[in-house]
Amino acid sequence: MEPMVDLQELISRAGDAVVVCDVHGSIILWNRAAERMFGYTEAEALGQSLDLIIPEKLRARHWDGYRKTMATGVTRYGADVLQVPAIDKAGRQFSIAFTVSLLHSADGAVTAIASIIRDDTRRFEKDRAQRMRISELEALLTHAQKVTGI
CATH class of the missing domain: 1.20.5 (Single alpha-helices involved in coiled-coils or other helix-helix interfaces)
Incomplete structure (x- = not known):
């Protein structure tokens, strides 16, 4: 018999932040570790832009890469760990390390991007x-x- 895995509970209890955004960069999933790391509750983060955690000086570069990834369905950060500055609710800048996974619809179109993030x-x-x-x-x-x- 296969073990039953509750994916919602797994994501909720993960030690690393799990943040999922739609194709436009709006946050659609924000777990407890993301709350601890960035200081925003799930209610505050859902529906917001990723600008919530991206330092202003890095936003243009981030969005250029984000749009390219959504358009092409290709990311170089699926296996490689990306290390960048982030900001929390209090405005504190800190270093994060993360990987991303593209999520697809049944027809293969990119529908979202999931990030697993650690305070680095x-x-x-x-x-x-x-x-x-x-x-x-x-x-x-x-x-x-x-x-x-x-």
């Missing part, structure tokens, strides 16, 4: 600190080589 701020800050430290060490090495003539 800690990893991003750790990577940035490591890059800064490497740059500092490289500068020290270069200086030491100049001073010693090596």
Whole structure:
């Protein structure tokens, strides 16, 4: 006997944010993890544009890519993780990592796009600190080589 899976409960209880938007970019699904991550309740988010969580300076680029994906039915972020800044209800900017899945109607037309999103701020800050430290060490090495003539 196959186990019964309640997809609504799975999405509701997922640790990562699950956000689904229609072809126009209006939010049609917003789970509890999205509420925690972005600060908007489901009632506040449903029907809203994704601009709700996209920093203003990135919106034009986002929408260019979104429209292209909806028109072509092709995305490069289905398997690759995309890392970008996001904003929450309080206006705090933070780093997210996500993948997307295109959803199709029975005739194959793209009807929606689902995103699985994780707050990636800690990893991003750790990577940035490591890059800064490497740059500092490289500068020290270069200086030491100049001073010693090596």
